[in-house]
Amino acid sequence: MKAYLLYEAGGPDNLLLGEAQKPTLKNGEVLVKVKAIGINPADTIYRNSPAFITALFGEYRPAVLGWDISGEIVEKAEGTDGFDVGDAVFALLPNARGYAEFVAVNAKMLARKPGHISFEEAAALPMAGLTAWQPLVRGMNIKKGDKILIHAASGGVGHYAVQMAKHLGAEVIATSSAKNRDFVMALGADRHIDYQSENFWEVIDNVDFVFDSVGGDVLEHSIGVVKPGGTIISILALTNENLKIKAKEKNVNLSLWGMQPNGDDLRAIADLISKGTIRPHIAKIYPFAAMAEAHAQVETRRTAGKIVLTV
Secondary structure (H helix, E strand, O other): OEEEEEOOOOOHHHEEEEEOOOOOOOOOEEEEEEEEEEEOHHHHHHHOOHHHHHHHHOOOOOEOOOOEEEEEEEEEOOOOOOOOOOOEEEEEOOOOOOOEOEEEEEHHHEEEOOOOOOHHHHHOOHHHHHHHHHHHHHHOOOOOOOEEEEOOOOOOOHHHHHHHHHHOOOEEEEEEOHHHHHHHHHOOOOEEEEOOOOOHHHHOOOEEEEEEOOOHHHHHHHHOOEEEEEEEEEOOOOOOHHHHHHHHHOOOEEEEOOOOOOHHHHHHHHHHHHOOOOOOOEEEEEEHHHHHHHHHHHHOOOOOOEEEEEO
């Protein structure tokens, strides 16, 4: 089968289209013919890091990256009750290997593709959707009317976070550039702040929650706008110990939330998609042959929504 092979860490051009062995199924797995692949910032970070690649794949090379896929089941092993050949599905692959024509997926990690969305939209969901869903649902006890500040609201994770927070009943204040204001407001945000022309910490205060995907000074200033007893969850590593001290002094809960592959959570998101509560937004669809270009676009960190490849 065709797959993108990574022999050594480096730039997008290090992803080489070649031949790989078609997966052999284990008990509990299905074989999915991949129709679309979602590209995340994590894909580019792993591609560029020898340490991350080794942590995931050991010393074996070439590695095959890729976590977000959608497609059709073409074969199934024992222990996969509930799924049949021909089912349209999507998944987050815990061990990557998604940049390929076929992938083996544990049935527990699968979600059915809602009928009204495309394979491309389904592939845009798993990692970014789970990265938003888990902190909002599990890490924040959001009640109707609570105020939440969502940074980078037009991004792959942020655009899901806005929609999910509104679903949970929150009043959403969202930051992005001015050019993405209409997009963010259309997602359901109640207020928009252009981070390039306004300092959010000068125009808002007393929020209950902050969802941070920026870090640095943005995270530090966020501590000052949260009410005592409020919560900030960042999806980036908290490397500055002083921020934890500052948050504690203000009686603000500050924590890191790392996304965990979880089939139940993914199926909960799929249910909201089916009901029309959440909708993926795709910035651009690339052909399978344009993997390097897709990675380069994601690395600009200026994408509104998601980047997807069609296989």
